[in-house]
Amino acid sequence: MIKTITSKDNARIKFASSLKENKYRKMHKMFLAETYKSLEMALKHHQVVEIFATEWIDVPEDVTLNIVSEDILKKLSSNVxxxxxxxxxxxxxxxxxxxxxxxxxxKVSDPGNVGTLIRTALAFNYDAVFVSEDSCSIYNEKVINSSKGAIFAIPAFERDISKIIDGHEVIVSTLDKDSVDLENLDVPNKFILVMGNESHGVRKEVAELATKKVKIRIQNIDSLNVAIAGGILMNKIR
Amino acid sequence: MIKTITSKDNARIKFASSLKENKYRKMHKMFLAETYKSLEMALKHHQVVEIFATEWIDVPEDVTLNIVSEDILKKLSSNVxxxxxxxxxxxxxxxxxxxxxxxxxxKVSDPGNVGTLIRTALAFNYDAVFVSEDSCSIYNEKVINSSKGAIFAIPAFERDISKIIDGHEVIVSTLDKDSVDLENLDVPNKFILVMGNESHGVRKEVAELATKKVKIRIQNIDSLNVAIAGGILMNKIR
Structure with a gap:
């Protein structure tokens, strides 16, 4: 169905705008996304509710396409x-x-890191991504943007690790002295790879769940960016 | 030497502010940086000209420390x-x-990517980072921030690849069909690893300089983020 919306006060525009807040995202179990690339992936995975675009685009019959002005689109978008x-x-x-x-x-807190890690997990054919409830929300618009549509293709949830361990090896990324060098790690079939906060690493109570600890050999500097470390680990552990 | 500056119109504050523009950075061959971690690394490598801080800090005698108000500091900072x-x-x-x-x-254009790649190159003990002159400037404040002080520890320059090849193997990261899987790459002793633009990859004229082409095996998605790909490649090619 195609509609034209000309007013910023239109109810659908107001509803869509409300989804910029986490409170309303949780209430309605919906979120905002943008770019044609993301739309393509979201359509493929049947996750699109309604579209706002400045031009006509070809979409399935059961999805509403709203044609809007550039001004209205800017109101909905998180990009300049x-x-x-x-x-x-x-x-x-x-x-x-x-x-x-x-x-x-x-507790990974930077949205760019969370989005990039989701994109990378998809590229290395992981089955799912879970984030602790005090991590940056996976529905934050910057996470969605930096996931480049991956959020629609790989199952991703906000849920504590204690609820998902089910016979998995728990591989914790940490620079602890008893960590194994990545090159020497035996990769198990069923595992949870744990990455920690940008400044503080993996929390003690989570690190205690580790059945394996792994590190990347680095020099000159304290640590790698968490998304870089995650990429290097997932490239091997897959 | 310690001074106190109380006015935003002070000549040193005006000079420092001017360095937010690339034009003035190039003219004076100076740039702005922030955070204590970066300062520590910059002092270690003798690259600090002058400091602005809200509190007294211990610095070498030949470096001027200006004590300023929080308002003035905010004017100089690129962080909220x-x-x-x-x-x-x-x-x-x-x-x-x-x-x-x-x-x-x-031609890597995102400052977060450029800064993270510089940080990662330092962690893997690379000797230097060069960026093409149409890449994001390495002195952009977001590059400096995301390099986490690495910009002070590893030689980094804006200079075309044609001026630096000197018997190096040129290893180009590309998804071309004739690229070798990373696991099968023989790592040379003297090389230039080339990463390309976020959307368009490595330019044709640069790719033609390749003596080796390398790719990372991925699924489900067209490409990795350039900083992630760079991290994975540098972890092996070092």
């Missing part, structure tokens, strides 16, 4: 120069499936 | 919540040294 499309997507229902290869983020 | 210190650093003079292990960025 939006690409011309913003859409409402529905959050994935938690399905209690069994996942063998999981990336877990323990 | 500055850490309390901003400083003027001098650019490294190009020294024509021989570098064996080089990272080269071909």
């Amino acid at each position: 120069n939006p690409e011309g499309v913003v859409f409402i997507a529905k959050m994935r229902e938690y399905d209690d499936k069994k996942y063998n290869k999981i990336l877990y983020l323990d | 919540n500055p850490e309390g210190v901003v400083f003027i650093a001098k650019m490294r003079e190009y020294d024509d040294k021989k570098y064996n292990k080089i990272l080269y960025l071909d």
Whole structure:
């Protein structure tokens, strides 16, 4: 269905704008995303509720396309120069499936890091990404942007690690002295790879769940960026 | 030497502020940086010209410390919540040294990516980082921030690849069909690793310089973030 919206006070525009706040995202189980690339992936995975675009685009019959002015699009977008499309997507229902290869983020707080880690987990064919409830929300618009559409293709949830361990090896990334060098790690079939906070690393209570600890050999500097470390680890541990 | 500055119109504050523009950075061969961690690394490498801080800090005698108000510090800082210190650093003079292990960025445009790649190159003990002159400037404040002080510890310059090849193997990161999987790459002793633009990859004229082409095996998605790809490649190619 195609509609034209000319007023910023339109109810659908107001509803869409409300999804910029986490409170309303949680209430409605929906979130905002943008760019044509993300839309393509979201459509492929049947997660699109409604689209706002400045031009006509070809979409399935059951999805509403709202043609809006550039001004209205800017109101919905989180980018200074939006690409011309913003859409409402529905959050994935938690399905209690069994996942063998999981990336877990323990209080990772930078949205760019969270989004990039989700994108990288998809590229290395992980089954799911879980983030602790005090990590940056996976529905934050900067996470969505930096995931480059990956959020629609890989199951991703906000849920504590204690609720998902089910016979998994828990591999914790840490510079602790008893960590194994990545090159010497035996990669198990069923695991949760845990990455920690940008400044403080993995919390003690989470690190205590480790069945394996792993580190990347570095010099000259205290630590790698968490997304870089995650990329290096996932490239080997997959 | 310790001074107190109380006015935003002070000549040193005006001079420091001017360094937010690339034009003035190039003219004076100086740039702004912040955070105590960066300051520590910049002092260690003798690149600090002058410091602005809200509190007294212990600095070498030949460096001027200006005590300023929080308002003045905010004017100099590029962060919403500055850490309390901003400083003027001098650019490294190009020294024509021989570098064996080089990272080269071909038109990489995102400052977070450039800064993170510089930090990662330092962690993997690279000898230098070069960026093409149409890449994001290495003195951009977001590059400095995301390098986490690495910019002071590893030689980094803006200079075309044609001027630095000197018997190096040129290893280009590309998804071309004739690229070798990273696991199968023989790592040479003297090389330039080339990473390309976020959207367009390495330019044709630069790719033609390749003596080796390398790729990371990925699934489900077109590409990795350039900083992630760089991290994975440098972890192996070092």
